[in-house]
Amino acid sequence: MSGLPRGGAAIAGVACSDLGAVAAQMSPIDLMAQGIARALDDCGLRLADVDGLFCATTQARTSAMSLAEYLGLPDAYTDSTIVGGSSFEVHVAHALAAIDAGLCSVAAIAYGSTQRTVGRKQASVREYNPYETPFRPFLPATAYALAASRHMHQFGTTREHLAEVAVAARAWAQRNPAAWDRRPLAIADVLSARKVSDPFTVRDCCLVTDGGGALIVVAPERARALRRKPVYVLGCGQSITHASISSMPDLTVTGAVASGAAAYRMAKLAPREIGLAMLYDAFTINTILFLEDLGFCPKGEGGRFVAGGAIAPGGRLAVNTNGGGLSFCHPGMYGLFLLIEAVQQLRGEAGERQVPGIHTAIAHGNGGVLSAQATTILGTAEAL
DSSP: OOOOTTTTEEEEEEEEOOOOOOTTTTOOHHHHHHHEEEHHHTTTGGGGOOOOOEOOOTOOOTTHHHHHHHTTTTTTTOOOBBTTTTTHHHHHHHHHHHHTTTSSSSSEEEEEHHHHHHHHHHHHOOOOOTTTGGEEEETHHHHHHHHHHHHHHHHOOOHHHHHHHHHHHHHHHHHOOSSOOSSOOOOOHHHHHHEETTTTEEEGGGOOOOOEEEEEEEEHHHHHHHOOOEEEEEEEEEEESSSSSSSSSSSTOOOOOHHHHHHHHHHHHOOGGGEEEEEOOSBBBHHHHHHHHSSOOOOOOOHHHGGGTTTTSSSSSEOOTOHHHHHHOOOSSOHHHHHHHHHHHHHHHOOOOOOOOOOOOEEEEEEETTTTEEEEEEEEEEGG
């Protein structure tokens, strides 16, 4: 992402669409449009102002085409890059570049999914892989379980360490009235839950929900004239290391090492200067891997880093304050929700879960089976 201007764009509006289990007959494009309408209202812009559409979903092969038709924006600049759940962090970088190049001035980044309503098999058809499919892996859980097993073997990470991630996410979710699952959760509950793919139980795995939302990205000077406190894009980075888990170079090291380094370099910040970490937690091992690879702790120390409630409310580092994909929502591609929560936290609008006094946040997206990593660093005016 070299060449992109630090702070060259700002997120002016954010909103979730309906979440959880949406109304019958709603489509992913309905949810995208709903999210855009709400995000425009959040910042005080109109649909007629939008001249850039960035979107991705597994349920619409030509989502940008469908969204442009739905919204009546035939001349909008479009980008439907799809690299799994990290697509929306990539879209932020692309929107920044497009605004800087004059290709658009008001970029709407949107997502929608009805995977809970229509069923996951209909929402996301898995491609045949001649190297893995014959062995009938239960994907994606089996792929992440493989990484977790290797991390446990290599570094002494325990099942209790993994469970700490789920328990912390639930503790944050209990402060979020929009979270799908707010029931009490203890480490013993995680360990004794139904097994999914060893070493994971169902509580180590993300939710299956419907949902969507949108971001509105504009030039900094325009953002400062709008309704909400601007949140600036300080750094971006991405890395694709593999597609299939059997081709991952090292099961304990993700592309977040490279994407994070690029984002920190552009943002001119270090991990110790980040006030909030929003990390894509499709599975409990993700949070541990990304804490390591983004520099919050040394490689192999992630399990010990999260122990004792360290990433729960009141802990040493605020992580996944909305409840994450483990307890807030997970419609299949979760990266947009990381950005929405980061913006709301930086604007001081997170209510009971608000992290006090923060001016920087990292939103790290993950796509595929630890395949596509994308990092976005955001900040308030004080961080510019």
